[in-house]
Amino acid sequence: EVLLVESGGGLVQPGGSLRLSCAASGFSVSSNFMSWVRQAPGKGLDCVSVFYTGGATYYADSVKGRFTISRDTSKNTVYLQMNSLRAEDTAVYFCVRGVDTVLGLSLDYWGQGALVTVSS
Amino acid sequence: QTVVTQEPSLTVSPGGTVTLTCASSTGAVTGSYYPNWFQQKPGQAPRALIYSTNNRQAWTPARFSGSLLGGKAALTLSGVQPEDEADYYCLLYFGGAQPWVFGGGTKLTVI
Numbered sequence: 291e292v293l294l295v296e297s298g299g300g301l302v303q304p305g306g307s308l309r310l311s312c313a314a315s316g317f318s319v320s321s322n323f324m325s326w327v328r329q330a331p332g333k334g335l336d337c338v339s340v341f342y343t344g345g346a347t348y349y350a351d352s353v354k355g356r357f358t359i360s361r362d363t364s365k366n367t368v369y370l371q372m373n374s375l376r377a378e379d380t381a382v383y384f385c386v387r388g389v390d391t392v393l394g395l396s397l398d399y400w401g402q403g404a405l406v407t408v409s410s
Numbered sequence: 411q412t413v414v415t416q417e418p419s420l421t422v423s424p425g426g427t428v429t430l431t432c433a434s435s436t437g438a439v440t441g442s443y444y445p446n447w448f449q450q451k452p453g454q455a456p457r458a459l460i461y462s463t464n465n466r467q468a469w470t471p472a473r474f475s476g477s478l479l480g481g482k483a484a485l486t487l488s489g490v491q492p493e494d495e496a497d498y499y500c501l502l503y504f505g506g507a508q509p510w511v512f513g514g515g516t517k518l519t520v521i
Contacts, residue, residue, distance in 0.1 A: 325510070335448075335456065335499050337510040348509055384455055394462025395444040395503055397510075400455045 292316035292399045294385045299404030302375055310370040310404050312385030319361050323388035324368045325397065326359065328381035336381075340388070341368060353379075375408045382406075412436055414502050416513035422490050422520055430516045431482040432500030438481035439502065445483035446501040447476060449494075450515075456499060460485060487518075495520040 298310040312324070326339045339359040340348040347359050358371040368385060385401040413435040422428040432445060439445060447460040458467045460476035463483065473491075477484045483500055500513040 327512075334515045335501075335512040337501075337512065340509065350508075389461075393465050394441075395446075396458065396461030396465075396467075397446055397448075397501065398458045398461070398467060400457070403455050 292387065294387065294399055294401035296383065296385050296401045296404035299383065299406045301407045301409065303410050304376060304408055306375050306408070307371070307373045308375065308406060310372065310383055310385075310406070312368040312370075312401060314366045314368065314385075314387070317387070318363070319366050319368055320363045323390065324359075324361065325386040325388055326368075326370045327384045327386050327397075327400075328379075329384070329403075330378075330381040333381075338383075339370060343390075372406070375406075377408050380406060380408045412504055412508055412511050414500065414511045414513040416498075416500055416516045418514070419517045419519065422487070422518065424490060424492055424520055426490050427486065427488045428490060428518065429479070430485045430487075430498055430500075430518070431479065432484070432502065432513050433482045434502055436504070439478060439483045441478065443483070443502040443504065445476065445478075447474075447483075447485045448499045448501065450497045450499065451495075459498075490520055492520050494518065 293315045295313045323342045338350045341359045356374045361368045382403040384403045387399040389396045415433045444462045448456040450456040464476040473488045498516045
């Protein structure tokens, strides 16, 4: 069974840092691309970062230079290091598995989400 | 900045049929954008429904179908059930500097 479990969310002051973890089971994070998608309160979904199987990464302009995505294949875990946090980073952060198959691209499994609140 | 547009809200009666659409500011949506559709109920994580235009996930009921319609990606719900009331998001793949872009979501009401 595929499972994604996020942890590390919480309340942080503006300018502070947090590291989110996404522990995966039922598959290998090295065989899939992994994404972090966030949802601000009452808003829609926004893809903030992707770690591709070959090691390439993507960051949304809004987080570039402040967030870093990484993976530890020995722990089968993906991380999102978030620095210089701003109020507008307040959101639920979802870890999402991506699949590249002969039929195309799919974001199929989602974690339950980790709430990050940036406030003084 | 690429924008993906969905209807903000739609209403459908139980047992009815409704089509949600997903448009791109760059022009017509084709299969190479690998349209994905997600359902989200209040307080829950999104759940994947459709990928690459018209492929159901293993858990997606047959009443959900995806297609391309008039230059847009489309999600059609046939024989709508009360439990289908939710927010629906589409996702398009553009590659390059802004690979994945979500639509703003459609709030589907079943009454």
